[in-house]
Amino acid sequence: MGDTTFSKSDYxxxxxxxxxxxxxxxxxxxxxxxxxxGMLNPIVDPAINPxxxxxxxxxxxxxxxxxxxxxxxxxxxxxxTTASMQxxxxxxxxxxxxxxxxxxxxxxxxxxxLCLGIFGDCVDDFVLCRPQYEMEAPKIVRYLNVMAPxxxxxxxxxxxxxxxxxxxxxxxxxxxxxxxxxxxxxxxxDEPCHHDISERQIRRIFGENIFDNELxxxxxxxxxxxxxxxxxxxxxxxxxxxxxxxxxxxxAYESYCNLYGRKSVIRIDSTEMLPTIISAIIGLTExxxxxxxxxxxxxxxxDSELIKQLSNIExxxxxxxxxxxxRPVPKAGDIFAKKGDLxxxxxxxLSEDEEAEETVADIIKYL
Amino acid sequence: MKIRGIEVDPxxxxxxxxxxxxxxxxxxxxxxxxxxxxxxxxDNDVLNEDAATFTRLAANSQEIDEYETSLGGGxxxxxxxxxxxLLSTFVEASQGDRRINVYRVPDTKLSKLLPLxxxxxxxxxxxxSCVWMIGRILxxxxxxxxxxxxxxxxxxxxxxxxxxxxxxxxxxxxxxxxNYSGGEDDSIADGHIKAIAxxxxxxxxxxxxxxxxxxxxxxxxxxxGRSEFYDAHSNLYALAxxxxxxxxxxxxxxxxxxxxxxxxxxxxxK
Numbered sequence: 122m123g124d125t126t127f128s129k130s131d132y133x134x135x136x137x138x139x140x141x142x143x144x145x146x147x148x149x150x151x152x153x154x155x156x157x158x159g160m161l162n163p164i165v166d167p168a169i170n171p172x173x174x175x176x177x178x179x180x181x182x183x184x185x186x187x188x189x190x191x192x193x194x195x196x197x198x199x200x201x202t203t204a205s206m207q208x209x210x211x212x213x214x215x216x217x218x219x220x221x222x223x224x225x226x227x228x229x230x231x232x233x234x235l236c237l238g239i240f241g242d243c244v245d246d247f248v249l250c251r252p253q254y255e256m257e258a259p260k261i262v263r264y265l266n267v268m269a270p271x272x273x274x275x276x277x278x279x280x281x282x283x284x285x286x287x288x289x290x291x292x293x294x295x296x297x298x299x300x301x302x303x304x305x306x307x308x309x310x311d312e313p314c315h316h317d318i319s320e321r322q323i324r325r326i327f328g329e330n331i332f333d334n335e336l337x338x339x340x341x342x343x344x345x346x347x348x349x350x351x352x353x354x355x356x357x358x359x360x361x362x363x364x365x366x367x368x369x370x371x372x373a374y375e376s377y378c379n380l381y382g383r384k385s386v387i388r389i390d391s392t393e394m395l396p397t398i399i400s401a402i403i404g405l406t407e408x409x410x411x412x413x414x415x416x417x418x419x420x421x422x423x424d425s426e427l428i429k430q431l432s433n434i435e436x437x438x439x440x441x442x443x444x445x446x447x448r449p450v451p452k453a454g455d456i457f458a459k460k461g462d463l464x465x466x467x468x469x470x471l472s473e474d475e476e477a478e479e480t481v482a483d484i485i486k487y488l
Numbered sequence: 489m490k491i492r493g494i495e496v497d498p499x500x501x502x503x504x505x506x507x508x509x510x511x512x513x514x515x516x517x518x519x520x521x522x523x524x525x526x527x528x529x530x531d532n533d534v535l536n537e538d539a540a541t542f543t544r545l546a547a548n549s550q551e552i553d554e555y556e557t558s559l560g561g562g563x564x565x566x567x568x569x570x571x572x573x574l575l576s577t578f579v580e581a582s583q584g585d586r587r588i589n590v591y592r593v594p595d596t597k598l599s600k601l602l603p604l605x606x607x608x609x610x611x612x613x614x615x616x617s618c619v620w621m622i623g624r625i626l627x628x629x630x631x632x633x634x635x636x637x638x639x640x641x642x643x644x645x646x647x648x649x650x651x652x653x654x655x656x657x658x659x660x661x662x663x664x665x666x667n668y669s670g671g672e673d674d675s676i677a678d679g680h681i682k683a684i685a686x687x688x689x690x691x692x693x694x695x696x697x698x699x700x701x702x703x704x705x706x707x708x709x710x711x712x713g714r715s716e717f718y719d720a721h722s723n724l725y726a727l728a729x730x731x732x733x734x735x736x737x738x739x740x741x742x743x744x745x746x747x748x749x750x751x752x753x754x755x756x757x758k
Contacts, residue, residue, distance in 0.1 A: 413539070429543065436539070437532060444585065
C-alpha cells in the first residue's frame with residue numbers, strides 16, 4: 122500500500138469491476154441513490170470525517186519506516202457540475218489516466234495524491250462532494266463513480282465553490298504544509314463565485330458539529346471570502362480555470378481575477394485540456410517546466426494564447442519555498458524513525474531501537 | 489566559462505541593474521547571444537517577469553504574422569524584429585540556482601547595437617533621424633495592445649518606457665527591446681507616449697521648417713499624449729510621409745558630443 126501508484130491497468134480493471142462500460146453516465150446510479158436517500162455516499166460526503174489527509178506514505182522495513190515514493194504532493198481539483206458543466210465527472214473519469222500521467226511527469230520524485238471533487242450551488246440538494254486524497258486507481262475510480270453532480274445551479278448568476286476553498290484551507294491535513302511547501306488547488310468553472318459564507322451552510326455541508334470540533338476557532342467568527350482565500354493561498358498554489366465561451370464566462374473570469382488575482386486565473390477552451398493545463402501549471406510552479414519548453418513538452422495543445430496566459434502565473438513559486446526550507450524535501454528511500462515523524466533520519470542518526478511494525482491504527486480510516 | 493553550451497566571460501558584463509547582470513555570450517547552437525543572470529536566488533523573480541514579457545511579445549507577434557500570412561501577399565509587419573528573442577530560461581544549479589535568460593537579437597549583429605540611453609548621451613541627432621526610432625518604439629508598444637484589441641483582456645498592460653531597455657542599430661535602423669525593467673501600467677497609452685516624446689524632444693536638433701513641424705508634433709505628444717499607440721504611430725508616419733515621402737531611407741545623422749568641432753558648432757549656434 123505504501124508503494125503502489127496509479128496504473129492504467131488498475132484503472133481499466135476497476136472500471137470493469139464497477140460496470141463502467143461507457144464514458145457517459147458514470148454517476149447515474151449514485152445520483153439516483155442520493156436523490157432517493159437524501160444522502161451522499163460516505164466516501165465523498167464532506168460531513169463524514171471532514172478532515173482530508175495527504176500524508177507521506179511509509180513502509181515498515183527492518184527497524185524503521187521508509188518513504189518508498191518520496192514526498193506527497195496534494196492536488197485538489199474542485200469542478201463545477203452545474204448546468205453546462207454537468208458532465209464534468211464523466212470527463213474527469215475519461216481523462217483520469219492522462220491526468221495522472223501528465224502530473225507525474227512534472228512531479229518526478231514526488232507521490233502525487235489526487236482529491237477530485239465537485240461543487241454546485243447552495244440551492245442544490247448537495248453543495249459539495251469531496252473525497253480523500255488518493256493515489257491508486259481503484260480508489261479514485263470508485264470515488265468518482267459515487268459522486269452526485271446536481272446539474273442545477275439555480276440560475277442565480279454564480280455558484281458556490283467557496284466551501285471547497287474553505288475545506289482546503291481549514292479541513293485538510295497535508296504533509297506539504299507541515300514541511301513548508303504548498304499543495305495545489307484548482308477550481309474549474311464557467312460561473313462567477315458567490316461571496317456568501319454562512320454558518321448555516323457550513324453546518325449543512327460539513328456536519329452539525331463542525332463548529333464544536335474541526336472548526337472550533339471559527340465559531341461565531343466566520344471569515345469573509347477574501348479572508349478564506351488568503352488562508353487558502355497560504356496553504357496551496359490556488360488557481361481558477363475558467364471554461365470560455367459559456368454564457369457567464371467573462372463575468373466568471375473577472376470574478377476570479379478579483380478573488381485570486383489575475384496571475385492565478387486561466388481561461389481554457391474545454392475541460393478536455395485539464396491534464397495539459399494542470400500539469401503545465403504544476404510544472405511551471407515547481408520549476409520542472411520552463412516557459413520556453415511549453416510547446417515542446419505539451420505539443421499542439423499549447424497554443425500561443427495559452428502560452429501567454431501561463432507565462433503570467435507566478436513561475437517557480439514552489440522553488441522559492443523549497444529554497445527556504447531548512448532541510449531538503451524528503452525523497453524516495455529516506456528513512457524515518459517512526460510514523461508521524463515530520464523529517465527523515467539525518468545521516469548518522471540511525472538507531473537500533475524497536476522494530477517498526479505497521480498496525481491497523483496506522484492506516485487512515487475512511488469508508 | 490561555459491554554461492549549457494554558451495561561452496561567457498563572467499568578468500565582463502555588458503550592463504547591470506540592481507537585480508541582474510547582462511552578458512554577451514556565444515552559443516554553440518545559436519551564435520552570439522545575450523544572457524541575463526539574476527544576482528541572487530531572490531532576484532529570480534524579476535527574470536521570471538522578464539521571460540513572461542518576452543513570451544507574450546513573441547506570441548502576439550506570431551499571431552499577427554500568421555494572420556497576415558493568411559491574407560496572402562508579401563507585406564508582413566515583422567513585429568518580431570522589434571524585440572530580442574527569448575531562446576531559453578533556466579535555473580542553473582552550478583550558479584546557486586540563479587535564473588538565467590538567454591536571448592538572440594533578430595537580424596543584426598550584437599556588436600552594431602547600442603543602448604538608446606547611451607546613444608543619446610554620446611550623440612546629438614537631427615530631428616529627422618528620430619522618426620524611425622520613435623516609429624519603431626511606438627510600433628513595439630502596439631504589441632501590448634493586441635490582447636485588448638482581440639477582446640481577450642479588458643485593459644492593455646504596458647511596461648514603463650526606459651531608454652536603457654532598447655538597443656539601437658543606427659546603420660540598419662534597428663530598434664530592439666531587450667530588457668524588461670519592470671513597472672507596468674494598465675492605464676491607456678497616454679503617459680507612455682508622453683514619456684517617449686519628452687525623451688526625444690530633449691535630444692533632437694531642429695535644422696529646417698520640416699523638422700520644426702516634426703518637433704511640433706512631438707511637443708503635442710508630450711503635452712497631450714494619445715489614447716493608443718496605434719494612433720500616435722499613424723500620426724507620426726502621416727506627417728513623415730507628407731514631409732519626406734514614404735519609405736525613403738534617411739541615414740542616421742549625428743554629431744558626436746564633447747568633441748572640439750561639436751563645441752565650436754555649439755558656440756556658433758549661440
